[in-house]
Amino acid sequence: MSTAPTPPPPPGESSRRELGAFLRSRRERLTPKDVGLPDAPGRRTPGLRRAEVAELAGVSVSWYTWLEQGRVRTSEQVLRAVSRVLRLDAAETAHVLSFVEESSPTVDVPTWVSRNLLTLVQAMTPHPAVVLDPHWDLLAWNAGYAALLTDPTRLHPKQRNLLWLVFRWPPARTLLPDWEHEARALLGQFRSRAARRPNDPRFAELIGELLSDGDAARWYERRETAGFQPSVRRFRHPAVGELRLRYVKLAAVDEPGHHFLAYLPDDRDSEHALRRLQTGG
Structure with missing residues (x-):
């Protein structure tokens, strides 16, 4: 008996997952010393902890966790704060801000050249x-x-x-x-x-x-x-x-x-x- 293929997730959900994966990769490349925090011995977490990023960005731990998991939408203001904490360069910051979901519809791209x-x-x-x-x-x-x-x-x-x-x-x-x-x-x-x-x-x-x-x-x-x-x-x-x-x-x-x-x-x-x-x- 065949089963119907699993439909792709909604576009917004897929984008949020991609954003979360990118933020996680950048969090894991930092050390506490990079952001002015003491480096406690015996740390098993690669890079910064989510709680550390959340505190420095001024958001709750739950909210930042959901952000990395692709479960929430967020604003440009929050993404700029997170970008500063993660020490993102100009290109990486622009990449993160491109995920701010806009209410305006997507414009169809013509397949012809004038x-x-x-x-x-x-x-x-x-x-x-x-x-x-x-x-x-x-x-x-x-x-x-x-x-x-x-x-x-x-x-x-x-x-x-x-x-x-x-x-x-x-x-x-x-x-x-x-x-x-x-x-x-x-x-x-x-x-x-x-x-x-x-x-x-x-x-x-x-x-x-x-x-x-x-x-x-x-x-x-x-x-x-x-x-x-x-x-x-x-x-x-x-x-x-x-x-x-x-x-x-x-x-x-x-x-x-x-x-x-x-x-x-x-x-x-x-x-x-x-x-x-x-x-x-």
Whole structure:
């Protein structure tokens, strides 16, 4: 006799569980000394006790316990207090605050790219440019992007994803001299996005694919998070050599959830290299 599959928990409940697991992981990495408390001998609890966090944050032990268990909603004020106690950095604090549940409905993300945005992407050539959806799936790109990395039309549609290219496309580790730093930061940003939508099937599909990579699995298990930081990224291209490109990210206001990414040359040599990629010379 077959049984019906267990339905997934409500979205809010899943998010609260993810938040609780993240707070617990950060509590366990601290010591009493880190927060100005005496370190009593014979402690068996790794990191801080829940009671210690609750006292320093100004909430009851029961409430903080329920927070880690994903049983309660809470306010931005409480989460900021807990973030300060747990010594979270700016990216981790932003990650925690993203779990504050809002009453406004979620806006549907369009699956198409407007003519205006497509025109902008193409006009950026020879500078690489691409449009991403909330899962970082590639929706549109120009010839510059295809020349710098690979032509996404050669990939299976499920593989046309920024994080897939970084972790599962073999040439990426050679193309990016700072691959570990870049990959780890991108995975931290992606985890922050995915954690807010735990029942999203595309996020679940991508995470399953990424966790087949040993580095991604190890870093993901640590619940590392990161925020986007404009930076200069190095590429070592087999056809034109070294490039230094500034990574620019813009939100498409009239297409909620879509982001426009461009790679701009940081010096004249990189500018010339991008042009040579287009001409094949």
